[in-house]
Amino acid sequence: PEIASKIKALSVDTTGSTPVAVDKTGTPLALLPEFEENPNAMFVLWKDHTGVGEAAEINAHSEKFDINYLQFVGGIYSSEWFWAKLLHVLRADEKVRKAIYSFVEHCDWIPFLLTGGTDVHQMKRGVCSAGHKILWAKEWGGLPPNEFFASLDPLLDGFTDRLFKDTYAADQAVGIITKEWANRLGLPETTVIGMGAYDAHMGAVGGQIEPSHLSKVMGTSTCDMMVAPVKDVEGKLIKGICGQVPGSVIPGMIGLEAGQSAFGDAYAWYKRLISWPLQNILSKSSLIDEAAKNQLIKETEDAIIPELSKLASQITVDENSELAVDWFNGRRTPDANQLLTASITGLDLGSDAVRLFRAVVESTCFGAKAIVERFNEQGIPVKGLIGLGGVAKKSPFIMQMMADVMNMPIRIHKSEQTCALGAAMFAATAAGVYSKVEQAMKAMGQGFDAEYHPDPALVPVYQKRYEKYKEVGAFMEAQITEQLSFELSLMNA
Numbered sequence: 001p002e003i004a005s006k007i008k009a010l011s012v013d014t015t016g017s018t019p020v021a022v023d024k025t026g027t028p029l030a031l032l033p034e035f036e037e038n039p040n041a042m043f044v045l046w047k048d049h050t051g052v053g054e055a056a057e058i059n060a061h062s063e064k065f066d067i068n069y070l071q072f073v074g075g076i077y078s079s080e081w082f083w084a085k086l087l088h089v090l091r092a093d094e095k096v097r098k099a100i101y102s103f104v105e106h107c108d109w110i111p112f113l114l115t116g117g118t119d120v121h122q123m124k125r126g127v128c129s130a131g132h133k134i135l136w137a138k139e140w141g142g143l144p145p146n147e148f149f150a151s152l153d154p155l156l157d158g159f160t161d162r163l164f165k166d167t168y169a170a171d172q173a174v175g176i177i178t179k180e181w182a183n184r185l186g187l188p189e190t191t192v193i194g195m196g197a198y199d200a201h202m203g204a205v206g207g208q209i210e211p212s213h214l215s216k217v218m219g220t221s222t223c224d225m226m227v228a229p230v231k232d233v234e235g236k237l238i239k240g241i242c243g244q245v246p247g248s249v250i251p252g253m254i255g256l257e258a259g260q261s262a263f264g265d266a267y268a269w270y271k272r273l274i275s276w277p278l279q280n281i282l283s284k285s286s287l288i289d290e291a292a293k294n295q296l297i298k299e300t301e302d303a304i305i306p307e308l309s310k311l312a313s314q315i316t317v318d319e320n321s322e323l324a325v326d327w328f329n330g331r332r333t334p335d336a337n338q339l340l341t342a343s344i345t346g347l348d349l350g351s352d353a354v355r356l357f358r359a360v361v362e363s364t365c366f367g368a369k370a371i372v373e374r375f376n377e378q379g380i381p382v383k384g385l386i387g388l389g390g391v392a393k394k395s396p397f398i399m400q401m402m403a404d405v406m407n408m409p410i411r412i413h414k415s416e417q418t419c420a421l422g423a424a425m426f427a428a429t430a431a432g433v434y435s436k437v438e439q440a441m442k443a444m445g446q447g448f449d450a451e452y453h454p455d456p457a458l459v460p461v462y463q464k465r466y467e468k469y470k471e472v473g474a475f476m477e478a479q480i481t482e483q484l485s486f487e488l489s490l491m492n493a
Contacts, residue, residue: 004186009431010114010177011170011194011423013202014106015046017081017133021089021100026112026120029099040093043106044085047221047261049330049338051084054091058083061152069144072137074241078336080261081133083149083156090155097155102162105129107196114193115175120162124174127167128197131245132257136167138246169247170197171429171437194430199419200225200257201249203388205437206422207413208445209249213384214372216410217419218391220268221332223259224371228380230254238378240334241371250437256380258371261329261338263364264391269328270360271304274353309397312358319464322346322355324363325473331367334374339484343476361398362462365405366469372406385410386448388418396452403452405462412450421446 020028020043029041044050058077062070070077077084086103089096102120104112112123130136135144142165149156168174177191200223204215211232215225230246233254238244241258248255262269278297285293315321323345330338344359372382387399387410403410415421425440434440 001186005188007187007191008433009173009192009194009427010185010187011202011427011430012107012110012196013199013419013423014110014196016105016107016129016198017085018043018046018106019082019085019103020044020106020109021096022102022104022109022120023099024101024120025118026102026104026109026123028109029096032099035096035099038093038096040089040096041099044089046080047329048085049079050092051088052079052338054087055079055081055084055336055338057087057152061148064151065148067140067144069135069140069148071237072139072245073132073135073243074333074336075237075239076336077135078242078332079330079338080332080336082129083135086159087153087156091153103159105133105196107198111174111193111196114177114181116178116180123164124168124195125164125166126195126197127169127245128201128248128255130164130167131248132198132243132255134163136164142166168195169251170195170202170426171251173430192427192431194423194427197248197423197426198223200259201255202422202426203419204249204386204422205425205441206415206418206420206445207386207388208441208447209386210384211253212381213386214375214382215386215388216368216392218263218387218389220263220265221259221261221329222263222368222389223257224333224368225249226256226375226380226382227253228256233380236379238375238380240336240374242333242336256375258333258374260326260364260367260371261332262326262342263367266326266328266342266360266364267305267357267391270357271301274304275301305395308354308357309361309395311354312361313397313400315355315358317358317362317458317461317465319461319468320346321465322351322359323465323468323472324356324359325469325476326360326363326367327473327476333371337477340477340480343472345472361401362405362465363469365398365402366466368402369405369466370470372408382408384408387412388415390416396450399450399452400455403454404458405466407454407459407463409451409453411448412452414446414449 029035035041055077108125143160146160172195174193182189200217203217204225207215209215217223227249244256325343327340328342331340375382392412425444428434428440429437
């Protein structure tokens, strides 16, 4: 209570794009009794890919217009983003379609809630979500025109009028917390509520991002953030990334976003795969009592990744070792395509659990390298790496391989909660404790506690394997594209 009484401001970071259908008051439909069990009325989580068909339609539709409305989001719209999710929900659910008034991001809704908002038209929308996922850009005066969406599907006709025109950076205040929420959270009634933003963008700030350094927020997936002075990006359109948006990370600079659809999720998949006997055979054994059995299963599962990592670090890899492609949940960047799938090649009778785990880890590092390569190719040089998030803190094996594959040092931030720390930095700025978020970063930043450097002996080996990774990936993508084309031809026949 003593600490809470001294809090001056509160800002939130959320996943994204994680939007929800709301009524005119800004209330999510799932909070209404008639929709409380309806998934389409709930927040559509960031890694939901059910709108993959709608995303493909948006991409094809955008080519019909003189203005390229996808130019600031890498030229490709993703099923993980706002409009694909909205259109999918509208098509899939008649009840939601009749009740929905607007569609709002989680990071915009929570500040609206905490400040007592009752009119969705008064909801302040952040430039972070608007620019990276909702196609907002000052170059065309806000959102694309109604004609763009209405001609895509009449269900979207008039929807832009129920959204927003203005956006706000995360260093700005939304308002003051309501008395009700102050009491519920134990905060002073004078608490300032700052603008919300996506977790990785605030996390990059919490992790003390620097120009020309890629901040990798590494968890279940990755979100890779860069900031650059406006003059360095002026006239450049970075293809195949998740957006270049003024002020989306640090006000006054261009925020650039990329990422991988599966990172920690790839390791979790592999752990589940080799844990199958524990969950499906040992769990049914009558040789030991239930408590001991459950404890044994938990102890074994908890040891799987650490033990695999220890043994995998001892393997000598060569050009012909097992090779994986990391698209376990599609490909976020470069060049979003959520229909792609992963692969593991080079298997023989000597392939074992450790070697396959090493290949999966390597594939995620290669996926990260593809992002750095794209930035470099497009004239945005990456000069250093900053590691943030759970995987960065917990796995020296993965971080060392990342440095070796990238041929670049990677610094690991001290904080285990960089996203929350970044939100606190923005809150302090919104409350006027600091005049700029850069000052908050300097005062509140916790620094770095580890740094991994590439092993010169391994760099050329990984470079050769990376070229092979790209070849296998290109083959896989061609096969999937050919299959989809064939299926479409049958549908249109």
